[in-house]
Amino acid sequence: MDEITTVFVTESREQLAALEDALLQLEGSPEDNDILNAVFRSAHTIKGGAGVVECNFIVSFTHVVENVLDRLRNGEIKLNGDLVALLLACSDHIGNLLDVLAAGTPAPDADLAAEGSALLNRLQRDWLEKGSGGDAPSSTPPSARDEPLHSSGGGEVETDCWHISLRFGPDVLRNGMDPLAFLRYLTSIGRIVLLETIADSMPNADEMNAESCYLGFEISFASTADKASIERVFDFVRDDCTLHILPPHSKLSDYVALMSQLPEDPMRLGEILVRVGALTQAELDDGLRKQQAPPENDSADSAPQMPLGEILVEQKVVSPELVDAAIIKQKQVNDKRAAEARLIRIPADKLDKLIDLVGELVIAGASVNLLATNTGIGELIEATSLTGRLVESIRDAALQLRMVQIGETFNRFTRVVRDVSRELGKDIELSISGGDTELDKSMVEKIGDPLMHLVRNAMDHGIEAPDVRVANGKPARGRLELNAFHDSGSIIIEVADDGGGLNRDRIMAKAVERGLIQPGQVLTDAEIYNLIFEAGFSTAEQVSNLSGRGVGMDVVRRNIQSLRGTVEVSSTVGQGSRFAIRLPLTLAIIDGFLVGVGRSAYVIPLDSVVECIELTRDSNGRDYINLRGEVLPFVRLRELFEFRGEAPARQNVVVVQYAGLKAGIVVDSLMGEFQTVIKPLGTIFHHVKGIGGSTILGSGEVALILDVQALIQRCTAHETQRAEQPASIR
Amino acid sequence: MNQVVANGTRQVSTSKGADDSPTQYLTFSLGGEVFALGILNVKEIIEFGNVTEIPMMPVFIRGVINLRGAVVPVIDLSARFGGNASAVSRRTCIVIVEIDSEDGKQDLGVIVDAVNEVLEIPRAEIEPPPSFGAKIRADFIQGMGKVDGRFVIILNVERVLSTAEIAMLARMGGDDGNTATE
Structure with missing residues (x-):
């Protein structure tokens, strides 16, 4: 079993456990959409992963389960005890299928297969075919055996969904467009049945420009709208994106043509098309083999599949060179996955225990060292100093285990900034630097909340509304900076905005009003700015649901102080303020x-x-x-x-x-x-x-x-x- | 199996009774006076030694000790009661007391001149504290136990070793009154 499969099996088992938990919770509160989404997510992750490791029997089984969950999510069917029991049985079955995969067997044995089809039949009969009915075909499993594959032989593909291929240009974000907004708008005229994000054009992290958009989407879209209205959705980005829309029941050849038009390699595209449900695996193979003998009913999953690339070459769709390039490309993807697979996930408390023990070891080592030095025996001193050096290395290595890059925490704010700025009707860009600065894991966890407060405060109170900014001669788009760097044994995290800055007089007035200072008291600028960290202090005239309740800043300071850190604020009126959080590198x-x-x-x-x-x-x-x-x-x-x-x-x-x-x-x-x-x-x-x-x-x-x-x-x-x-x- | 369960319940019931008023006390002497502490608060008694002083602290905070890898603050009870710092003698001990504070349980060391014995004082033998005359703050006293015709001052550990109050006093001592730096 190769590394990817190992990772897939491990992760899927975790997902299964989560799935099971969520299902059980769902039984108690069937109306809870969050839990339902969690169930769906787990199932989808397993299916996606199985697709990556090319384990078709898991894909096809999970696909049906996912369809049922999808209908559940769309409110087409109601959850009851039977369904939960059935889904639990399905999750057990997926577990068994994982065992099969882990054992390296190419396909499940007869008993298991029978069990699987029994479950599938029950799902199909009781939950997929009853109810509104009409829209079921879009969610046809790729290789379910009762699927009438013959019907697809004629040239039309089975799906009755539009297929939309969308590649955004690099400048989309810079032009202030939000790719997600289009997708959201798209849902207003129909339903996105399946969506596959294409991030293949994403370069390496160091070459990536955070302002560029590298995204593309393959969308299977169920709608009664006509092609023109679908196109109109993308009017705003028409010049900035490549858009291909295939109507429902398009000819297979159209899909093949589409594949060769798109920038990604066809091999991957084929897989993606299958995954979005635009084509079934059978249809794809079928289409590509149409000059050959007519396909067997279940050729897709029992006959050993020819690599897609070879078929495409045979079909003269792509040149052999392109296939080679595609294979190299896929190998790179595999290598990257392998690198990820070398990560081991450990419960944090085990790590903490290790750090504690290393701490004791360091103390004990120091004691031994002292005793050895007192004896004056040269050999003993030498031996203990060697031990000491090793202990030091162990300590460093152990501490290194806990160091994580702060970038992940920072990246969370991209979303926050986008959402909050929209909510506030402000235009704010986030610039992140120093994301590779490392600090203690426990610190990263605890710094999230204070940072969130600071970021929200900066957006809510710091950065002005666009019209005010323009009136003040500043660009309408506000700028928020998150920065991290090391400075003599501490890490400094900065949150800076280019807003109006802190208003000295208003802070003074407020502080007097709140009884924090006496009227007429003379304070330096720094002292005044630091007043905002006092409990119950808030200068916002309007309390929004984001901030302004005056609970934020003193909590921020307390949280930071509990990490043995400090927070300082500097500000220039009209030019913005900068909060600098200084934290020790490690707590141990x-x-x-x-x-x-x-x-x-x-x-x-x-x-x-x-x-x-x-x-x-x-x-x-x-x-x-x-x-x-x-x-x-x-x-x-x-x-x-x-x-x-x-x-x-x-x-x-x-x-x-x-x-x-x-x-x-x-x-x-x-x-x-x-x-x-x-x-x-x-x-x-x-x-x-x-x-x-x-x-x-x-x-x-x-x-x-x-x-x-x-x-x-x-x-x-x-x-x-x-x-x-x-x-x-x- | 039954035995274990029975033991368990008995233990629960004792500790429940302890909430109202523990019946066993550790008595110790301090400046010639005999005091008592509820036994359930006492974790251990160790020999006095190796106390690291903390600068800028009020007198009653003697410092910290290393208790098997944990750093434990040590309080000079005599100074806490307003007297002089206790002089260290051969019999001086540190009683490790566990108290509940806001942030969970905390261990504190208490310097006493000598540890005497563990006594059982029936509830009936405990008198309410005098409003004055005991030379220590009235709220420090939980009651006056009668032992062999003498009074033993039963201390209210929560008050005497209130971390919140000690921290406040420590802060005042440490700040030297210049709160402007805050």
Whole structure:
């Protein structure tokens, strides 16, 4: 069994489990469309996957099941206990068919096949043929045996649907058209029976232009409208797209002609046409073999099928070179799938357990290392340092397991922006950059909600309505940016808009009204902007259903703070605002730099350490030094933390950098690098400024991790306060 | 099988009774006074040692210890009651107490001068707390237990070790009053 099949079987089993769950839920609440859709989706995914691995017996079986589900979804038949039982039996049968596929047998054995046809007959008899009846043929299974294949021999294909081939030009999105809108409009004059998205022209991710449209659709469309009215649907994009419409009951040769006209290779097109239900497999083969002997009734699924490409060559439809090219193309597709197949899905809690254990291992390793160093036995030290290095690698690898790219989270917003901007009657484009920046999985999960708040806020309050924008001399189309990048041991996620910016005066007025500040209080711009993160603050004059209830921003800040992150806002009136979320890379383990003050040890995150220098005597009294011509302010940890006792004769300055700001931290001794497993300090110490967490040293003692940013902020604030109130005793 | 079930129910019933008033108490001395804690709150008792101080904290927060890989805050009860920080002696212990806080269960260490014994105090032998005179805040006292003709102060753990209150005090200590940075 090759890799694709393995993946298909695994995934289908998951889908089956989901299908079964959903069916059971559906029984309890038959009216719930979400659940019904979930059932349909699962069945459809299985069928699609089976099509990819060319497992026809699963395709044909699932196809009928899907038809029943489709009718259910369209309200043509009502769900009852019998149907649920039947569908459950069908899902069991699909499970059995999967076993057959997994075992590598080309077709199910007689018993299973009999069981399958019994189920199919029941579905067909009880649920597909009764009721309104008329529109059943469109959903004819590709190779159901009771299908009168002879009738298709005459040249007309079996479907009574229009077939629409649609390829959008690259500029469709840029011209402000939404491909989906056309499809939605299409449904107003008929019913899309089946739709296949063609994304073959999509280049590799790095070559892709997010503003270009690479989409195409093959649509099987049931409608009583005439060709002109279908064409009219696409009037707006007429110049920008390739459109082929085949009326119902077109000649097979028309389809073959269509296949050769379209840019994709015919082999795939043939498959796609079969999948949309425009042609049945039998019809396709039939059409392509029409100069040969008349087809057997069930040639489609029992006789070994000739590759489509060869048939096409034989039929002089395509040249052999084209087929070769198509095969290479298909191989590439297969390779890509194989790469995807190398992914293993693991429950997150197993991973967390591993990370926890690695954390303990790191602590235990540090302890062993310490003991070894104390003994002074060279060989032992060597052995432990080797172990230490390995543990370090394991730690890195384990942490890497949890790192995911933020791009996926960002991409979710494309849809959000599109929907919300339409809802608001604004024209907003989303630009995403830095999607390949990696951060901890748990972080990605938790950052979604705050980001959503910020994005919605930016669209609702930030970006103005198009007429206001034009009046202000800005392009009517608003711009929202999502950006992510790494900066000294943190990841920064930015949400920026080019809207009106934050209104200083309105925020002030609101804050006074809400009692957040006193009237007449003097605040800096940054302080004012940060007021929007206070609880119960909302400046929107109109509360929309998107935002404006004033619950957003303080929740955003709280969520971000709970990830040990910060959020800052900067804004220019008339030009927009920018929210920067700064998050630590990981929640579990960091590289630390161990320093000592008095008898205590502290850990400074290594990413923020630039260098270490000795504190020279002549800097006594002043709290800054000359660092190669630069003024470097420093903070004496000993004073800040109110240590008793004299400082030792030799002190060191650890130069740290944070958000472009350099500062020194004066400590007694430098103890070197240390792998730091972060242990939370608990709610009691939640508000302690300058301490980010704790860790356990090899000796079993607890060391505190310094929060460099908070520490520097604290000192700045201190200093400012001292400057403002010189008389106060400190 | 029956045995197990019976055991299970018995356990449930004891812990139910404990909600109203536990009957077993751990007594300890602190500054010459004898106090009692409901036994169900006590997780373990360990020797005093290796407390890492946290800077910028009120006196009653002694620091944190490493309890088998978990970092546990340690509270100086004597200082919490408004007295001086307890001096460490040979008999000084840390009682690990489990309390329910808003964010689930949390462990806290409590420094005591010496641990005495586990006592059973019948409900009838517990007097309501005096409104003053006990030298500690009245809401810290759950009741006064009578043991051998002496009074033992039964502490109200939820109040004495209220994480919300401690966090607030810690914040005030840590902030040095300059809330402007917020």
